[in-house]
Amino acid sequence: MKFVSIQKQRVYQIVIDQIRKSVDLGELKSGDKLPSERELAEELSVSRAAVREAMSVLEAMRIVKVLPGVGIYIEEDPTKDLIARMDEMVKVGNSDLISLLEVRQAIESQAAHLAAIRRRDSDLRALEEAYGNLKQSVERNEVAAEEDYDFHIAVVEATYNPMLMEAVKFLSEKFLAGLYHSRSESIRIPGKSAIVLEEHWRIYRAIADKNAEQARKLMWEHLDNVKSRYY
Known part of the structure; x- marks a missing residue:
């Protein structure tokens, strides 16, 4: 049985x-x-x-x-x-979130790499604004799923690769559901939101410095840290 x-x-x-x-x-x-x-x-x-x-x-x-x-x-x-x-939303369980995060790792680590190579000044401003909105929401102790999502979308937009953007938008509803679950878990752990915020800042800095390999590595590690909470 x-x-x-x-x-x-x-x-x-x-x-x-x-x-x-x-x-x-x-x-x-x-x-x-x-x-x-x-x-x-x-x-x-x-x-x-x-x-x-x-x-x-x-x-x-x-x-x-x-x-x-x-x-x-x-x-x-x-x-x-x-x-x-x-x-x-109802179907997104822990095993689904692991699978989703594995897809995000594949897509977004490559996106961070390309964004560091191709980003323009306007992309940096968009990333900085998205990070600022995320920071404010974290400081208000909010879940900040949409603000987190907006930061990741800004990274993908900086690649100027329409196929990457299509892939992300195709998964957008699942991405948001997964982000909510991830961030609702983070907010329960003292100091965890500050760590997550620092991870986003380091990704932004790598893209700003045009350090493509570092951007790829930091994005992979960030999503790996998110994934670790579901094992």
């Missing part, structure tokens, strides 16, 4: 799954307003912290829009797209 391993789910993942099922059943549609944080917590018998964490994930994935003082709304997308995107 062959048993299938049971993957541990955090409470926020269960909240996301409940919302996905409501979308799938047509109970929630694009543009609909979700119940308040307190109402969701009571209805699902979970803590408000778990609801907040779930909303952060969904917002990072552009599935909900959080309007302070107004409410939380399902993004204005065709419902079938919402279902597909949420299914991708």
Whole structure:
């Protein structure tokens, strides 16, 4: 008899799954307003912290829009797209994240190498801005998945290789899901976010200095460090 391993789910993942099922059943549609944080917590018998964490994930994935003082709304997308995107989120388990990070290592270490060779002054400004946004989010103790993603996209854009950009965009939803999981784990470990931030800064400096081999090495090591948290 062959048993299938049971993957541990955090409470926020269960909240996301409940919302996905409501979308799938047509109970929630694009543009609909979700119940308040307190109402969701009571209805699902979970803590408000778990609801907040779930909303952060969904917002990072552009599935909900959080309007302070107004409410939380399902993004204005065709419902079938919402279902597909949420299914991708639910399917991203630890083994999937390892596979995804291996793909990212292959693509992004080469991207960092090429960016160091081909980057222009405008690319450095974009990278510096992306790094600044990431730094500010880390200092506010936020998950900063989108800011992290924007930095990596800026690296790929500096390669001037449209096929590399297509590859990254093809995987963009999975990339964001993986980044959220990665950064939500980092934020729980004291001092880890500062280390991750330093890794991004060193990648930026290697690209700025046009040190292609160092840029490749640092990007590989950065993603290897991310990967190590899932073994």
